[in-house]
Amino acid sequence: MARTRLLFKIGFVYHKAAFDPVIEQFLADDRYDVRFALDEERIRRWGIFNLPYRPPIVDQWVRQGYRFTTEKRGFDVVIAGDTIRDAAAYGKTLLCFLNHGTGIKTILYRNLAQHRDTRYQIYVEGRYREEKILESGQLGRSEVRVVGLPKLDGILQGRYDDRAAFLSARGLDPGKPTVLFAPTYKPTCLYDVKDAIFEATRDRCNLVVKLHHYSWMGKYAPHEQHRIFERRVRRYPHSLLVPMEEYNIVPWMAAADTLLSEASSTVFDFLALGKTGIIYDLPGDRLKHSDGMPLLGEDNRSFLKDAFVHVARPEDLGDAIDRALAPTAAMQSAQDRERDHLFHQLDGHASERMKGSIEALLAEGGHENAPDEPGR
Numbered sequence: 001m002a003r004t005r006l007l008f009k010i011g012f013v014y015h016k017a018a019f020d021p022v023i024e025q026f027l028a029d030d031r032y033d034v035r036f037a038l039d040e041e042r043i044r045r046w047g048i049f050n051l052p053y054r055p056p057i058v059d060q061w062v063r064q065g066y067r068f069t070t071e072k073r074g075f076d077v078v079i080a081g082d083t084i085r086d087a088a089a090y091g092k093t094l095l096c097f098l099n100h101g102t103g104i105k106t107i108l109y110r111n112l113a114q115h116r117d118t119r120y121q122i123y124v125e126g127r128y129r130e131e132k133i134l135e136s137g138q139l140g141r142s143e144v145r146v147v148g149l150p151k152l153d154g155i156l157q158g159r160y161d162d163r164a165a166f167l168s169a170r171g172l173d174p175g176k177p178t179v180l181f182a183p184t185y186k187p188t189c190l191y192d193v194k195d196a197i198f199e200a201t202r203d204r205c206n207l208v209v210k211l212h213h214y215s216w217m218g219k220y221a222p223h224e225q226h227r228i229f230e231r232r233v234r235r236y237p238h239s240l241l242v243p244m245e246e247y248n249i250v251p252w253m254a255a256a257d258t259l260l261s262e263a264s265s266t267v268f269d270f271l272a273l274g275k276t277g278i279i280y281d282l283p284g285d286r287l288k289h290s291d292g293m294p295l296l297g298e299d300n301r302s303f304l305k306d307a308f309v310h311v312a313r314p315e316d317l318g319d320a321i322d323r324a325l326a327p328t329a330a331m332q333s334a335q336d337r338e339r340d341h342l343f344h345q346l347d348g349h350a351s352e353r354m355k356g357s358i359e360a361l362l363a364e365g366g367h368e369n370a371p372d373e374p375g376r
Helices: 013-027 057-063 107-113 127-136 150-156 163-169 196-201 224-233 250-255 265-271 314-325 329-342 350-364
Strands: 004-009 032-037 042-045 049-052 077-080 094-098 121-124 143-146 178-181 206-209 239-241 258-261 278-280 309-311
Touching: 004 013, 013 032, 013 094, 013 150, 013 350, 094 350, 107 127, 121 127, 121 350, 127 143, 127 329, 150 250, 150 350, 163 250, 178 196, 178 250, 196 206, 196 314, 224 239, 250 265, 258 265, 258 314, 265 329, 278 314, 309 314
Parallel strands: 004 032, 004 077, 077 094, 094 121, 121 143, 178 206, 178 258, 206 239, 258 278, 278 309
Antiparallel strands: 042 049
16 A cells, blocks of 8 residues: 655754654654655855755754655645745645744734635644634635644653753753743844843853744844854853754753743743743834734733733843742733633644644545646
């Protein structure tokens, strides 16, 4: 019996964190012939050229048995972490969209607006995302399927429970609280807090800085974003800058006691773990795309306002960390309420539900994306 051909269109290496538990599910099933594509990586050189880039970690994946391909046609299922510019090139296939990370940014709805004629099966983490997609009016031919958040399955299954060993192996003190600073590249607070976050954690916390992948690549954000922190971690022995090749933030989210960000999807994901995060307030009403569309779908100054700590000034970070490490009962109650709305079944089995949904669709037939021509 012929095996089902499945392609994971990773796009950028950091997208793989969202796929990993789903990849594990399909690789363990002999009925599937699983391939991978990584075709969008670009790094800016000399401040001018955006050149194709093959991250060294890809060679590690190949040694582990991952089979990469440039083929597009002939797959029964394609799973992508973003909308696809040339979906018609993949032919008749079940096109699945597992977003690499949305949080409160509008980029998901913005991209769907450009692909209303493409039929995606959009796998989302809960009712909140389903509602937001429907409210955007950009669903088009696509369908939304609520399964939970596969990205967090490993944490919820207890795979990262040995926090002390993990931190010790990285030269950090497991006896101290760990603050994970995970800013996005745009809109970002990294320029505002680049010094204050080191001083606020000095002597009392581990500080782990995990930058967005784009902050390393120079194409969508300047190389200065990573250079800022490369310079500073050398002066602060309690800190660590997660290297570019370490694409997966999930182990660090498991080890962290609190997280600081502004509009990164990590703020959104951190709530699922039963921990208290810190949101750095930005002027959300003034943050726009070039065409005037807001960058954020929620004002980050009010998002999770009762559940997480909000801070508006760098000098207040120390107090914010103290509050996040000792949340009040009212904050914990608000977290429970928000978690129920944002996430579906935080049980560590979201990837299994996604696989089951894909298999049901394959059995039914008739759900393929098969436009007659590009732009139909």
